[in-house]
Amino acid sequence: MQFAVDRVAVHGRPGLRVRGELDIATVAQLASSVAAELAASPRTLVVDLTETTFLDSSGARQLARTAKDAAAAGTALQVVCPRENAPVRLVIDLLELQRLVPVVESASLSGGEVGS
Amino acid sequence: MTALPTTPTGHPPSPAPDPLRRLVDDEVLARCADEPIAVPGAVQPHGALLAVTERDLAVVVASANAADVLGTTPATLADLLTPAELDRLGEALAGDLVEAGPMRVAPGGAELDLVLSRSGGLLVTEWEPVAGAGQAGAAWHRRLPTVLQRLSAPTTLEGLTAVLAREVRALTGFDRVMVYRFDAEWNGEVVAEDRRADLEPFLGLHYPAGDIPAQARALYATNWMRLIPDATYTPVPLEPPLVPGTGRPLDLSGAMLRSVSPVHLEYLANMGVTASMSVSLIDRGRLWGLISCHGYSGAHRPSYADRTAAEFLGRTASLLLHTVVGAAERDGMVAVAQREAELVAAIGRTPRTPAAALVDGDRTVLDLLPAAGAAVRLDGRLHLLGATPPAERVAAVVPAVLRAGGVTDRLTLALPGFDDVADDASGVLAVEVGGRRGDFLAWFRPETPREVSWGGDPRTSKVTDGRLSPRRSFARWTETVRGTARPWREHEVTAARALAAHLGEAVLARAGEDDRLAAALQRTLLLEELPKVPGVVLGARYRPSEADVVGGDWYDLVPLPSGRLAVVLGDAAGHGLTAASVTAQLRHALRAALLRDEGPAAALAELNRLVAALLPGEMATAVVVQLDPASGELALASAGHLPAVHAGDGAARLVTDGRGPALGLLDDAGYPQATLRLESGDRLLLYSDGLVERRDRPLPDGLEAVRAVVAGAVGTPQEVVDAVVDALDPAGTDDVTVVGLARV
Incomplete structure (x- = not known):
């Protein structure tokens, strides 16, 4: 799958859908997309990894940076990664990324359902 | 304007919105461009024309007023000139006619200036009475060295054209003398003016390209001077109208008495001009502009000598144009090159962080050239400086402009879908940085709604009875041109590309050096x-x-x-x-x-x-x-x-x-x-x-x-x-x- 970061609306909130392999070669695209979104200081931002097929440490590091940047911008970040996407979800779980940012099964209005 | 026939010509070459959108169709334009201004078949009445064979000086074609001006109807020039004058004529013909200058003769008792030229295998002789011509007098001509010195002293275009307008008016006595400059689309602008104190200023006014059709411009690029002493004149026909033996009318493009288009006379009348003269300004073979002279109080005819001096000033200024325009351009180029060198040096001092050198230093990439905003994308990170579109629009605009050649001064008119960024980015100069895919440098110029003051509404030329009629109103008419930015200069584009090339090399060099360092460091681990x-x-x-x-x-x-x-x-x-x-x-x-x-x-x-x-x-x-x-x-x-x-x-x-x-x-x-x-x-x-x-x-x-x-x-x-x-x-x-x- 060709890597792409698409702007999407999730329940009317701004979101970025990350498709393909998020790794050292593509991570800059996510970084610039996130920077563009956070520039507007939205109240919430969803990063959807449902269709992300691969996540390496550089990609995970960018997710961590994104979480910190969002916090600094006053934006509530939510990462969507269902358990069915095991290759990506396992990386997130190993790093315990959910201690920094809510990782949920699917985008929800409440922002609840924080992953384990 | 003087000697500016009014018929509109072809479409401007630019994709810009044509502010002069014509109310005429192409066919009429084409016919108009074919108007035979070089072969009008008539002359103006302030002199007589005889076209003679060069071998025996027999008259072949004569203007109908020849007998009035010369006092006789000659069969050959021998009927008009003394043997001594005929000898001088022979010498002139053996040499270069351009250098011959006028001969002062008096065939019927009154003094005449006899001017020689050649056309269609015939010798064209024009006889202009000395009486009735305005004389600047010997005083002006004695001042010529001073005038030339003044002309060559200014280092700016404004200075040069101001001196030119003032001296040509002092010499010729017209009510108004303007220096008129063409832009790339042949619209003209009055860039200098000297006028009678009671006249309304025309300085800064623009005139549409259509006021001077292409074939007139072509004529002006080779023929330095035109004169219409009386804009209400009745043309004097040439007899016979066609040259015997050739069956074609006599080409008068090199003749001082050439009769002009009736449309042009109508144009002058609409402007209230009663006498006019123009001298071409030619920069390295290309028509750059005109010295345009207006008289508003009846007929006015400077003497042949004064006209020659005015033409001389025009020719001299033409030679100087290049140097003053070049000097101004060079100043800009030197400044841009200097800033480019400073930025390159800054990159050299901090090769690990070229983006910081370009964005955070005393000199930033925005200082390289005159622009309101700049963007630097290096290693995939986008940095914005000054007034730019938002980051995600920069990320869309710059690649689009790069695909379209990298330079535009009219973004929204050239590329679809960018109307929202017109304010900040009507002008975009973008260059790729090699070494990393998708990295670039870009500069932005805002939309500059330009107020253009036209000498009359340029759209008022109309077709009536299949013929173009000239504009009737010359009241100042202001128009706003939108969607465009100040154009990017060639040296600016060159500097931007040079900086990007240097940056690309620095990035590549850094990558190689990084690899060696990292490998060495890794070994220690x-x-x-x-x-x-x-x-x-x-x-x-x-x-x-x-x-x-x-x-x-x-x-x-x-x-x-x-x-x-x-x-x-x-x-x-x-x-x-x-x-x-x-x-x-x-x-x-x-x-x-x-x-x-x-x-x-x-x-x-x-x-x-x-x-x-x-x-x-x-x-x-x-x-x-x-x-x-x-x-x-x-x-x-x-x-x-x-x-x-x-x-x-x-x-x-x-x-x-x-x-x-x-x-x-x-x-x-x-x-x-x-x-x-x-x-x-x-x-x-x-x-x-x-x-x-x-x-x-x-x-x-x-x-x-x-x-x-x-x-x-x-x-x-x-x-x-x-x-x-x-x-x-x-x-x-x-x-x-x-x-x-x-x-x-």
Whole structure:
């Protein structure tokens, strides 16, 4: 799958859908997309990894940076990664990324359902 | 304007909105452009024309007023000239006619200036009475050296054209003298003016290209001077109208008495002009502009000598144009080149961070050339300076402009879909930076709604009865031109491209240097040989990434004061020099923390605090085990790292307890610690994600594969390590590090 970061609306909130392999070669695209979104200081931002097929440490590091940047911008970040996407979800779980940012099964209005 | 026939000509070449959108169709325009201005078949009445054969001076064509002007109807020039004058004529014909100058003759008693030229194989003689001509007098001509000095003194175009207008008016006595400059689309602008004090100023007014049709411009580029002493004149026909023998009308393009288009006379009348003269300004063969002279109070005819002097001033100014325009241009070029050099020097001082050199320095990329905003995209990071569209629009606009050639001064008119950025980016100059795909430099210029003051509404030329009629109103008419920015100059584009090329080289050079440094640094992270620890057998394998960049893996063995052994395997996120440098710091910090001998969990918590404080934005994972070789007691703590494999008794399991968050994720984190026993014959395997990371194999499957291979492996820890690497067949895009340990 060709890597792409698409702007999407999730329940009317701004979101970025990350498709393909998020790794050292593509991570800059996510970084610039996130920077563009956070520039507007939205109240919430969803990063959807449902269709992300691969996540390496550089990609995970960018997710961590994104979480910190969002916090600094006053934006509530939510990462969507269902358990069915095991290759990506396992990386997130190993790093315990959910201690920094809510990782949920699917985008929800409440922002609840924080992953384990 | 003087001598500016009014018929509109072809369409401007630019894709800009044509402010002069014509109310005429192409066919009429084409016919108009064919109007025979060179062969009008008539002359103006302030002189007589005789076209004669050069061999015997027999009259072939004569203007109908010849008898009035000359006092006789000659059959040959011998009827008009004395033998001495005929001799002088013969000498003139033998030489260069252009240098001959007028002959002062008096065939019927009245003095005439006789001017010679050639056309269609005939000698054209024009006879202009001296009486009735205005004379600037000898005083002006004595001042000529001073005038020339004044003309050549100014270093600016404004200075040169102002002197020119003033001196031509002093010389010729017209009510108004303007210097008129053409733009790239042949619209004209009055750039200098000298006028009678009571006249309304025309300075700064624009005139549409259509006021001077193409064929008139072509004529003006070769013929320096035109004169209409009386704009209400009645043309005097040539007889016969066609030259006998050729059947064609006489070409008068080089004749001073040439009759002009009736449309042009109507145009002059509409402007209230009663007498006019114009001198071409020609810069290196191209018509640059005109000196345009207006009389408003009846007929006015400067003497032939004064006209020649005015033409001389025009020719002299034409030669100077190039140097003054060039001087102004050179000043701009020197300034841009200087700033380019400063930026290149700044990059050279901080080659590791070229973006910072361009964005944060005293001189930024925005200072390179006159622009309101700039964008720098390097290593995939976008930096904006000054007034630019928002980041995500810059990311869309710049690649589009690059595909379209990289330079536009009318973005919204040239490319669809960018109307929202017209305010900040009607002008875009973009250049790619090599070395990294998608990196660029870009400059933005805002839309400059230009107020253009036209001398009359340029759209009022109309077709009536299949003929164009000239504009009737010349009241000042202002128009706003939208969607365009100040054009990018050639030297500005050149400087931008040069800077980008330099930057591309710097980035490439840096990448190569980084690789060498990182590889050297990485070697220091690896152990020359595994230390000999009593009671422990170790195996290790490090395989660097096959890509040119170095990863962030490290491993370490630290004998502790208590006699125990700490084994570390870690992985800093990212590749290249940054990762290698981060790795080096992590390794030494963790070593120091471990030597406190407070256990793996405490050491990781300490390391995490250090990463959060000193390496913000970085992330790493690590697993630390601490083995008591005597008892086999083993403590393990992991910071986000892949689970270790513990094998014994023909089975293997992933160690999933003793886990905490990756290093750098949280400012402060506590780490749990797992405790297990490494029995004699058991093995423990630690590894980096390079071992299991393959695009075609999901991570859970990779972990299971490691577990399975370790479970089935026999031999020393080194043999197990080698077996695992062989079986897993890692992709090679990342470092692979595997460490195995067992008790003796």
